[in-house]
Amino acid sequence: MKILTYKIKNKLYKISNEGKKIKRPSYEELKEYKNFTKNENNKFALSFGAGRSGQNWFTKIFNNHSNWIGTCERFVEYETFFRYITYYSLPINKEGIFELFELASKRDMAKYQNTFIASPYLSFGIQELTNRLNPDYLFFHIRDPIKSVESFYKKNWYLETDNFGVDSPIIDTSLTLHRTLSRIVPKNDHFKEWLKLTRIGKITWFWAKINKNIFNEFDKIKNKDKFFVKLEDVDQNYEIYEKLVNKFNFENKMTKNKFYNVINNAPNRELEKKYEYINWSNKEKKEFEYIIKEIFPKYNEIITNL
Numbered sequence: 570m571k572i573l574t575y576k577i578k579n580k581l582y583k584i585s586n587e588g589k590k591i592k593r594p595s596y597e598e599l600k601e602y603k604n605f606t607k608n609e610n611n612k613f614a615l616s617f618g619a620g621r622s623g624q625n626w627f628t629k630i631f632n633n634h635s636n637w638i639g640t641c642e643r644f645v646e647y648e649t650f651f652r653y654i655t656y657y658s659l660p661i662n663k664e665g666i667f668e669l670f671e672l673a674s675k676r677d678m679a680k681y682q683n684t685f686i687a688s689p690y691l692s693f694g695i696q697e698l699t700n701r702l703n704p705d706y707l708f709f710h711i712r713d714p715i716k717s718v719e720s721f722y723k724k725n726w727y728l729e730t731d732n733f734g735v736d737s738p739i740i741d742t743s744l745t746l747h748r749t750l751s752r753i754v755p756k757n758d759h760f761k762e763w764l765k766l767t768r769i770g771k772i773t774w775f776w777a778k779i780n781k782n783i784f785n786e787f788d789k790i791k792n793k794d795k796f797f798v799k800l801e802d803v804d805q806n807y808e809i810y811e812k813l814v815n816k817f818n819f820e821n822k823m824t825k826n827k828f829y830n831v832i833n834n835a836p837n838r839e840l841e842k843k844y845e846y847i848n849w850s851n852k853e854k855k856e857f858e859y860i861i862k863e864i865f866p867k868y869n870e871i872i873t874n875l
Contacts, residue, residue, distance in 0.1 A: 587632050590681075591640045599672035602679050611678040612817070613686075615702065616641075617787075618710035619779035620689030621720035623800035627710065629831050630810065631685040634819040638677045639685040644669060648690035649750035655694040656753050663694075667701045674702060683817070690751060692779045695786040699793065707793050709783055712800040714861055714868055715846045718772045722844050727752065727771040730764065753778075769849055770856030777864035784867060802873040805829055812875050 582588045607613070614631075618624045624641055631639030642648060647666050654661045670686070677684030687708070691698060699707065712720075729741065741749045755763045755774065763774060787795055803809045807825050814822050823831075849857070861868075 602676040605675040605679045612683040613704040614706040615704040616687035616708040622710040622712040624687045624710045628687045636682045636820045638681040641687040646747040648688045649747040652690045653750040707795045721772045769853035773857045773860045781865040799873045
């Protein structure tokens with residue numbers, strides 16, 4: 570019944586004003602805005618995260634105001650491809666992807682004044698994207714590691730790793746291509762050790778690896794307004810929303826009821842069977858704790874600064 574209710578809400582959202590607003594534009598439409606020039610009245614925010622961290626919901630907060638458009642995973646196959654070639658350092662020209670996001674931001678600002686573009690797949694190459702796109706604001710979305718790993722597990726991450734080769738990732742034709750490209754694995758000799766981990770261990774490695782890279786790249790970027798957003802701090806927090814209204818000049822401020830209802834319009838709700846930390850095996854818990862400590866133990870040091 571929950572799944573049916575979610576599907577109905579999702580369909581209703583697609584035909585709502587907010588849903589129509591974020592419909593993916595064609596490349597022909599994007600080209601119409603190539604000569605648009607951004608001015609001081611236009612603001613561009615770029616959002617990064619590891620996934621399962623509330624980016625989609627946060628994006629919809631921006632999208633619910635007439636002077637902003639908020640989109641997440643709008644060009645998902647290009648976004649996953651960008652991360653794939655960047656992470657594996659493949660000798661592929663990225664110019665087309667840069668142009669795509671450049672045109673998309675111009676189109677958004679021409680139509681809605683301001684744009685908030687988010688994707689969990691733009692987690693490598695952050696400095697490249699920032700230098701090329703020149704956004705006004707950068708966001709780093711992060712969620713408690715235990716909750717994140719639980720969520721990835723429910724979404725079947727690394728469910729079929731028995732099919733991996735002994736020295737490289739594979740293309741799984743039973744999935745969509747963008748899902749295959751999104752499942753990065755350790756490079757070099759670390760891959761063989763990673764294959765021996767439990768699914769919880771593999772997902773923990775992914776969470777830690779992605780967030781470490783975003784954190785490190787953020788630190789290197791200067792002269793930009795950078796915001797750290799912990800899902801636990803902002804989730805359904807109307808006081809935080811009021812800060813966003815003032816900071817980003819939202820028109821048509823939402824009532825509390827409308828704000829709280831935004832989460833019901835977010836896709837990818839977690840309807841699958843849960844596998845919570847309390848049920849993990851001792852081996853899974855030990856892998857989790859060791860990997861977090863070794864790769865990215867900084868979660869508790871990060872402070873939401875909206």
